[in-house]
Amino acid sequence: MFKAIVSASTLRNALDSVSVLVDECKIRLNEDEFGVRAVDPANVGMVDLTLEAAAFESYEADGGVIGVNLNRLEDIAGMAGSGDLIHLELDEETRKLHIQVEGLSYTLALIDPDSIRQEPDIPQLDLPASVVIEGAQLNRGIKAADMVSDHIALRVDEAEEAFYIEAQGDTDDVDLKLEREDMIDITVGAADSLFSLDYLKDMNKAIPKDAEVTIDLGEEFPVKLHYEFAEGLGHVTYMLAPRIQSD
Amino acid sequence: MFKAIVSASTLRNALDSVSVLVDECKIRLNEDEFGVRAVDPANVGMVDLTLEAAAFESYEADGGVIGVNLNRLEDIAGMAGSGDLIHLELDEETRKLHIQVEGLSYTLALIDPDSIRQEPDIPQLDLPASVVIEGAQLNRGIKAADMVSDHIALRVDEAEEAFYIEAQGDTDDVDLKLEREDMIDITVGAADSLFSLDYLKDMNKAIPKDAEVTIDLGEEFPVKLHYEFAEGLGHVTYMLAPRIQSD
Amino acid sequence: MFKAIVSASTLRNALDSVSVLVDECKIRLNEDEFGVRAVDPANVGMVDLTLEAAAFESYEADGGVIGVNLNRLEDIAGMAGSGDLIHLELDEETRKLHIQVEGLSYTLALIDPDSIRQEPDIPQLDLPASVVIEGAQLNRGIKAADMVSDHIALRVDEAEEAFYIEAQGDTDDVDLKLEREDMIDITVGAADSLFSLDYLKDMNKAIPKDAEVTIDLGEEFPVKLHYEFAEGLGHVTYMLAPRIQSD
Numbered sequence: 001m002f003k004a005i006v007s008a009s010t011l012r013n014a015l016d017s018v019s020v021l022v023d024e025c026k027i028r029l030n031e032d033e034f035g036v037r038a039v040d041p042a043n044v045g046m047v048d049l050t051l052e053a054a055a056f057e058s059y060e061a062d063g064g065v066i067g068v069n070l071n072r073l074e075d076i077a078g079m080a081g082s083g084d085l086i087h088l089e090l091d092e093e094t095r096k097l098h099i100q101v102e103g104l105s106y107t108l109a110l111i112d113p114d115s116i117r118q119e120p121d122i123p124q125l126d127l128p129a130s131v132v133i134e135g136a137q138l139n140r141g142i143k144a145a146d147m148v149s150d151h152i153a154l155r156v157d158e159a160e161e162a163f164y165i166e167a168q169g170d171t172d173d174v175d176l177k178l179e180r181e182d183m184i185d186i187t188v189g190a191a192d193s194l195f196s197l198d199y200l201k202d203m204n205k206a207i208p209k210d211a212e213v214t215i216d217l218g219e220e221f222p223v224k225l226h227y228e229f230a231e232g233l234g235h236v237t238y239m240l241a242p243r244i245q246s247d
Numbered sequence: 248m249f250k251a252i253v254s255a256s257t258l259r260n261a262l263d264s265v266s267v268l269v270d271e272c273k274i275r276l277n278e279d280e281f282g283v284r285a286v287d288p289a290n291v292g293m294v295d296l297t298l299e300a301a302a303f304e305s306y307e308a309d310g311g312v313i314g315v316n317l318n319r320l321e322d323i324a325g326m327a328g329s330g331d332l333i334h335l336e337l338d339e340e341t342r343k344l345h346i347q348v349e350g351l352s353y354t355l356a357l358i359d360p361d362s363i364r365q366e367p368d369i370p371q372l373d374l375p376a377s378v379v380i381e382g383a384q385l386n387r388g389i390k391a392a393d394m395v396s397d398h399i400a401l402r403v404d405e406a407e408e409a410f411y412i413e414a415q416g417d418t419d420d421v422d423l424k425l426e427r428e429d430m431i432d433i434t435v436g437a438a439d440s441l442f443s444l445d446y447l448k449d450m451n452k453a454i455p456k457d458a459e460v461t462i463d464l465g466e467e468f469p470v471k472l473h474y475e476f477a478e479g480l481g482h483v484t485y486m487l488a489p490r491i492q493s494d
Numbered sequence: 495m496f497k498a499i500v501s502a503s504t505l506r507n508a509l510d511s512v513s514v515l516v517d518e519c520k521i522r523l524n525e526d527e528f529g530v531r532a533v534d535p536a537n538v539g540m541v542d543l544t545l546e547a548a549a550f551e552s553y554e555a556d557g558g559v560i561g562v563n564l565n566r567l568e569d570i571a572g573m574a575g576s577g578d579l580i581h582l583e584l585d586e587e588t589r590k591l592h593i594q595v596e597g598l599s600y601t602l603a604l605i606d607p608d609s610i611r612q613e614p615d616i617p618q619l620d621l622p623a624s625v626v627i628e629g630a631q632l633n634r635g636i637k638a639a640d641m642v643s644d645h646i647a648l649r650v651d652e653a654e655e656a657f658y659i660e661a662q663g664d665t666d667d668v669d670l671k672l673e674r675e676d677m678i679d680i681t682v683g684a685a686d687s688l689f690s691l692d693y694l695k696d697m698n699k700a701i702p703k704d705a706e707v708t709i710d711l712g713e714e715f716p717v718k719l720h721y722e723f724a725e726g727l728g729h730v731t732y733m734l735a736p737r738i739q740s741d
Contacts, residue, residue: 109418171603356665
């Protein structure tokens with residue numbers, strides 16, 4: 001069983017974090033949290049979302065798994081004002097999710113979870129460097145990189161205690177340098193990796209501009225981006241595989 | 248003869264109500280009102296617009312009929328600020344309409360009224376049910392229906408004294424239920440009819456979100472939507488033919 | 495050498511005035527001003543931009559010429575907030591322009607100035623009439639003309655002391671009449687010329703709506719439009735060749 005009430009803005013933040021990578025996903029309706037783990041079709045980007053029961057106005061679940069079309073669910077959540085409450089209730093027999101918001105009732109046909117790509121294991125990685133910056137700063141670096149290239153390098157300069165977002169185009173280069181005082185926190189370590197800009201742009205779309213984003217990095221290693229929403233009760237971790245540096 | 252001065256916002260509201268259904272129309276320039284009746288090319292949706300002489304700053308007319316290209320007239324009205332006054336004057340000899348607003352003069356070639364589709368008779372119907380709701384609520388129901396289907400059912404539940412806007416998609420359903428306290432007024436009666444969503448979406452575009460919309464309904468009967476603008480001096484009635492309910 | 499600091503809004507205003515006509519241009523980095531003269535590929539519209547050294551926070555230059563891709567430079571300037579300062583520095587050896595704004599560094603590859611169309615000579619013309627109007631009024635006349643035609647006539651009526659912006663379509667006509675009291679200034683003289691609306695629309699895009707635009711006109715002669723920005727330290731002159739009047 002599953003029956004919950006949640007604010008429209010919290011549900012939208014949760015769904016957006018996943019829908020930037022995949023169209024369909026499995027949602028785990030655990031007793032103490034609502035969770036999604038998904039990987040994009042090319043196995044390059046992964047997301048791990050959890051929304052604690054306390055982030056809901058009310059939450060009852062017993063560990064089931066449902067498959068959903070994220071765009072449909074986002075459209076419905078988009079009908080609500082951001083202060084509105086959304087009521088969710090699973091009908092076990094018909095395998096439909098009943099969604100209600102301010103007089104509006106939507107019956108969403110679920111997808112067989114077995115037809116959806118397997119949930120990935122998010123690997124434990126011992127990444128040597130970590131920076132914590134505002135979503136707005138990450139956004140600025142990504143927009144700048146997008147002017148010249150479709151790749152982006154994330155690098156920590158240990159001596160300078162600085163974090164660089166860099167891109168090299170055919171003729172032009174761009175970089176955003178964040179020094180210790182520009183960041184919320186930095187743990188220096190050997191870190192320099194190249195990533196596909198497309199994936200990072202998609203992830204960036206879901207990251208609130210005022211969120212604190214923790215970026216864990218290594219040398220030609222995947223990057224992990226972590227942020228919270230819903231007053232710390234919603235947690236998103238993205239992992240993105242590196243591209244081989246050509247030079 | 249025809250010579251009138253009207254506020255840009257009033258003229259725009261009037262034109263919009265017709266242009267959502269047709270591109271060209273006849274305007275009746277009666278002594279006491281400015282009127283349009285039009286039907287879309289498929290004979291599914293009709294509009295009856297009247298704007299009383301008192302809605303104009305000044306109004307002189309003697310019963311002539313002119314044919315106009317609505318998009319042209321809307322473009323000109325769109326050049327004015329909403330507080331601006333638009334001067335209209337018919338040149339009987341050249342069959343052109345002179346339009347002036349704040350130093351701008353536009354000479355609009357008229358269309359031979361005989362080349363425009365005949366004005367429809369809006370049938371008198373004795374519809375048993377009627378609800379009065381805000382334009383914003385109708386808009387919400389139409390947007391919700393549009394997520395799942397291209398048809399929309401409007402239904403009154405007599406026992407519940409409730410008005411339902413419903414849509415059934417291939418897999419998903421949606422309905423908006425308005426109870427007595429959500430509405431401005433309701434007259435219960437047997438009413439359940441299905442309509443093409445496209446037409447209702449077009450009509451909805453012209454209906455101000457803060458207007459009181461009266462919806463008259465029956466069982467597999469046309470629906471009539473009525474609202475007023477220009478402080479009650481502008482009147483719009485839409486009529487939409489029903490679709491056959493397939494189940 | 496070239497090294498300068500300028501506010502993002504001033505640089506954007508300067509670049510926009512040129513980019514509406516050409517994609518690439520030569521910039522003259524004179525000791526006392528930053529200047530561009532360019533003509534569109536069809537030799538119909540010309541622009542002469544100068545931005546005085548005093549319009550910059552700091553400015554050092556010794557008379558060099560660089561070739562730039564304007565869209566690239568505009569994209570970078572667009573990354574800055576309007577209050578941000580943009581640092582520009584020419585690397586003579588690599589022929590690259592280093593651009594810095596708030597931690598962001600962009601290295602722009604320059605274009606060989608010899609590969610860019612020759613700078614035009616802006617002819618000295620003795621135009622008999624001149625009007626000074628607000629950018630917003632010019633914009634209004636151009637938008638009105640665009641409803642009916644792809645040509646626009648600019649005309650001064652000497653007896654009325656009025657300025658007319660006129661357009662004749664196949665069936666409809668439009669004109670905006672500005673009388674002495676609607677204008678900032680007028681010098682009457684014989685003036686009536688026809689222009690391609692496309693060019694004037696492009697120029698209009700760059701003209702701030704609150705700028706005072708001086709329009710110098712003659713009989714079937716080019717028009718000159720002049721306005722200032724950056725508190726009078728930036729100067730733009732457009733010149734547009736006339737079309738032959740067909741009637």
